Amino acid sequence: MATQASASGGKRISQNEFTEKAWQSIIAAPDIAQNASQQIVDTEHLFKALLEQPNGLARRILAKAGSNPTQLLEKTDQYIRQQPRVTGDSSQVQVFVSSLVVLWMRLHRRHFGTLSSAHAALRAIST
Secondary structure (H helix, E strand, C coil): CCEECCCHHHCCCCHHHCCHHHHHHHHHHHHHHHHCCCCEECHHHHHHHHHCCCCCHHHHHHHHCCCCHHHHHHHHHHHHHHCCCCCCCHHHCCEEECHHHHHHHHHHHHHCCCHHHHHHHHHHHCC
C-alpha cells in the first residue's frame, strides 16, 4: 500500500513532531482505511485509531467530557462501514490522506508538541 501525506508546501510529516500515541494513530489510520477498502484516509479513520488505544489520551478526554468512548468507537465503525469502498485488489489501492487529517496533525503538533504537554491538557480539563 502506498500512503501519501503532505503538510504545507509538501513538507514531510516527522515522527519527532508527535507524541508516541498520536504517531501510532497516524500510522494506524491508513491501515484502517485500507481494511475498510477505502482510498482516502479521513478524520473517521484517525478518530477510530485514537479510540482504539485502550488508555489513550483521546479516550480519557472524551470520558472526562461525559462521552462514552466505547460507544463512540462503535458509531465510528458503523460510519466507516457506510462510506464508499474501492473494489478490486486492495494491495494495489493507493491511500491518500485527506486535508482534514493533515490539519489535525498540524494542530496536534502546534498544541501538543510533547507528551508532557498532552498530559498537561488532560490535567487541565480534569480539574
